[in-house]
Every structure is written in structure tokens, then in C-alpha cells.
Amino acid sequence: MTPVPSTAKTTAFFQLLNQTAELDSRDNRGKKHTMALVLSGLTCALCCGRDGSLSSLHRHMVNHFTVLCQATSSTQPTAISRAQLPLVLAKVNLGVFAKLLFEWFAIDLPALAGCWLAVDGKDLRGSIQTGQTRGQACVSVVAQTTEAVIGQAYYSGKKESEKLVVRQLLADRGLNNQQLSLDALHLNPLTVNAIHKASGRYVIGLKANQAQLYRACICRCLVDTPIYEYTSSLERKHGRLEQRSYRCFALSKAVFAPRWRVAGFQTLIWVKRSRQALGGDKLTEDISYYLSNAPVQESTDGANLCAAIRGHWRVETMHYRRDVVLCEDSVRTNKPGVSRLLSSLRTLTMNLLHRLKPKNMAAQLDNFADEFSSLIQFMQVEAVL
Incomplete structure (x- = not known):
């Protein structure tokens, strides 16, 4: 496959x-070993599908060190x-590396206009120690149209809250x-208020843990057109x-508890998913609810919100590829910094x-492994090396 040239960069x-001296602490x-060369060697090993074991990654680095x-x-x-x-x-100074990484990718925020971004967290299971249930975790912001990661942050699942990390990442x-x-x-309220105040748009899941709000929305689905x-x-x-079936209900005249009055709720989306296995098992249905501060004035507005709900699963697809194609959860390490760096x-x-x-992403990894020179060429075209 011929590499597609990226936007010209002044520095690889x-x-x-x-x-960047601050990168190396x-x-x-x-x-003895240059940090940039170590990180580049690891990236090449990941692109050749050698993830899943730090020893496997290291062997690849040694075997292709001269090239x-x-x-x-x-x-x-x-x-x-x-x-x-x-x-x-x-x-490695993780904060400095993350800053370099996302500045180098140079995501143009105005170019994201009209594109929905999915936000979700994922446990790095290889960091979970024996006897523990949580380890290091990663939060990603993913463009639904391309699955490109445009923002990322890490936290300790044992001590920190994903909600706080997401709010800070978005800010x-x-x-x-x-x-x-x-x-x-x-x-x-703190999360949705910040988005609404900044003139952003959100579509966010609603579950029974918000009991009063959840009951009010169910009643609206039963009564309103x-x-x-x-x-x-x-x-x-x-x-x-x-x-999948979708229904949108207007909330512009609804009255909410004081904590939600500046959240800007405009639309309630009811979604029913019906599934039946090809083997003939019985039909299963589940209903979920979503809230948005985007009004539905035309059919295209409703279609946009429904597409955003469906597209949110692109972040789950990205997580699946990290687990299955790159074998992220198989790399065992007791060093939080190493888990976070490898994830970056x-x-x-x-x-x-x-x-x-x-x-086929897995096939592309195999192609790079079979023809390492094509990977080097691709890395040079993309201004990585």
C-alpha cells in the first residue's frame, strides 16, 4: 500500500x-541510550505487530537496530x-511526551466542525496487580468519522475519578x-455545564442512577409526541x-431540578435496539435514553443526534483494536509510567x-513486519523519522 503523504512538517x-531535553528525566x-531512538524503536515494533510482551518488543528493537x-x-x-x-x-516525562505527540499531530480544531467526538475510558489491564481489581486507566477523545485519537489522559483507577479526568482533559x-x-x-452538572457554557454540543447517556431525572424522562416518553x-x-x-429505533422529544419547556437548570437540556432521545441471533434464539430488546443540549428543529437535526449516538461506538472499536490487534492488555508491568507511555x-x-x-489493520501490521523497509519509508514520508 502506498503511503499517503501528510501535511509538510518542519521537524520530524x-x-x-x-x-526536547525535558523529555528525559x-x-x-x-x-548511554538516546531516548528518541528507544521510543522510535518501540513505535516501529508496535507497527510490526510485536505488542503483547515487552520482551517481544525488545527483540524487534534489537533485530532492526542497525536499520x-x-x-x-x-x-x-x-x-x-x-x-x-x-x-x-x-x-520519560509523560506530560512532555503527550504535549509533543498531540502538537505534532496538529489537530486543527476548526476543521472538526460538524464532527462528533466520542469520549470514553479504558482500563490498562496489564497494569492490574495480583489481588487488585483496578490499575492504570486511559481516557481518549476519538473522532467518530476517522477513529483518530485527538486527546488522551491517564489516571489511577484505584485512587482517581474518570469524571474529573475527563473534565480536565476537555478543558x-x-x-x-x-x-x-x-x-x-x-x-x-459540572461536565455538561462546562460544555454548554462554551457553546459546545453534547449527547450523553441517561441511566437510573440519576433517579429523578430518569423517571421524568420516561414519563415524557410515555406522554409526549x-x-x-x-x-x-x-x-x-x-x-x-x-x-434500531429512535425517537426525539423536546425538552425546551420541561422543568428540571436546580442542579440541571443551566445544563441546557433541549432534547431527549429514546433508543430501542432489537437483536436476534441467526440461530433462531428469541428476540431481545433493550431501551436506553440520552440527553442533549442540541435542539431538533428539522429532521436533519434529529438524524444528526441519532448518528452521534450510533457513532459513539467508534471509541469502543478503537479500544477493541488496541486490545485485539495490538494486544495492549497482554503487556504486564508494575510500573505505572511504563504502562502509560506504551499506551501513548x-x-x-x-x-x-x-x-x-x-x-485490515492486522494485515497491515503483518506487511510492515514482512517488509521492514516499507515501514521505514512510511515513517519518513509521515515525518516520524
Whole structure:
């Protein structure tokens, strides 16, 4: 597959890493391995499908060390050892790396106008220690149209709240004025108020944990007439038949509790999903509810909200590919910094692969593994090396 040239960059990502002294928190005395070369080697290994084991990633780095040095004009004599690798990775300044990564990708926020962004979290299961139920976790903001990750943050699942991390991420990345889809965990006055105040749009799940609001919305669905209705065609996939029905209800005249009065609720969306296995099992149906501060004045407005609800699953698709294609959850480490850094490098890998638009991402990883020179060429075209 021929690489698609990216927008011209004045500095390659490798050079940017090399020039940023704050990236490496190691003591300058005794430094043997260049941090930029280590991170580039790991990225190449991820692009060749060697994820799932730090030892497998390291073997790839060693086997292709000479070629990588030639591509980057590096004079380092030997590759980093397996024992040193996690120790060096733990010394990467994650905040600096994330800033470099997303600045280098140069997501143009005005260009996102009209595009819905899905926000969701994911546990890094390889970081969960024996006897524990939570470890490190990652929150991602994903463009529904492309699955490109445009923002990311990490937190400790044992000690921190995803809600706080999401609010901070949206504020730091300047995303509160965008169109955002979120799950019911984030139906919180502070979150929706910040989006509404910034003139952003949201569609957010509603569940029974918001008991009073949930009951009021169910009653409205029973009494009011929908302002928009749509039923999808019957789809056959994943060994089952599936159909979705949507109804939108106006909330402009509804009265809410004081905590919700500045949330800007305009539309309630009722969604029914009907599924039946091809083997003939009984039909199953589930109903869910969503709230939005976007009004439905025309049928296109209702269709847009329904598409945003459906498109939210693109973030789950991205998580699935990280788990199944890149084997993210298989890498075991007891160093939180290493888990977070490897996750950020996977984000770099996923965003790069999306630029190729492969029909099969796993097949593309195999192609790069079989022809490492084509990966080097792709990395140079994309200004990574």
C-alpha cells in the first residue's frame, strides 16, 4: 500500500524528541541510550505487530537496530538491553511526551466542525496487580468519522475519578466547544455545564442512577409526541439480526431540578435496539435514553443526534483494536509510567495506521513486519523519522 503523504512538517517527530531535553528525566551522567531512538524503536515494533510482551518488543528493537540507526543517522553503538528498557522508559516525562505527540499531530480544531467526538475510558489491564481489581486507566477523545485519537489522559483507577479526568482533559485540549458524545458516567452538572457554557454540543447517556431525572424522562416518553422518529433497516452482522429505533422529544419547556437548570437540556432521545441471533434464539430488546443540549428543529437535526449516538461506538472499536490487534492488555508491568507511555505509543501507532486507511489493520501490521523497509519509508514520508 502506498503511503499517503501528510501535511509538510518542519521537524520530524524523532528530531523533536531528540531536541526536547525535558523529555528525559534521567541524570545526564552515564546516559548511554538516546531516548528518541528507544521510543522510535518501540513505535516501529508496535507497527510490526510485536505488542503483547515487552520482551517481544525488545527483540524487534534489537533485530532492526542497525536499520533504524541508518534511517535516523544515529551513531549509538548498541541497542538497549532488555533489563534496562523498563528502567529507561520509566524516566520519560509523560506530560512532555503527550504535549509533543498531540502538537505534532496538529489537530486543527476548526476543521472538526460538524464532527462528533466520542469520549470514553479504558482500563490498562496489564497494569492490574495480583489481588487488585483496578490499575492504570486511559481516557481518549476519538473522532467518530476517522477513529483518530485527538486527546488522551491517564489516571489511577484505584485512587482517581474518570469524571474529573475527563473534565480536565476537555478543558486542557480546548474541546468543550466541540460536539461530544459521552456515556452516562459523565452526566454530571459540572461536565455538561462546562460544555454548554462554551457553546459546545453534547449527547450523553441517561441511566437510573440519576433517579429523578430518569423517571421524568420516561414519563415524557410515555406522554409526549416525538418530534423526530427513525427506524434503521434490518442489519445482518456478527451472527445476528439487529435493528434500531429512535425517537426525539423536546425538552425546551420541561422543568428540571436546580442542579440541571443551566445544563441546557433541549432534547431527549429514546433508543430501542432489537437483536436476534441467526440461530433462531428469541428476540431481545433493550431501551436506553440520552440527553442533549442540541435542539431538533428539522429532521436533519434529529438524524444528526441519532448518528452521534450510533457513532459513539467508534471509541469502543478503537479500544477493541488496541486490545485485539495490538494486544495492549497482554503487556504486564508494575510500573505505572511504563504502562502509560506504551499506551501513548500505541496511540501514535493507531493514528499513523489510520492515515494509510487499511482495509485490515492486522494485515497491515503483518506487511510492515514482512517488509521492514516499507515501514521505514512510511515513517519518513509521515515525518516520524
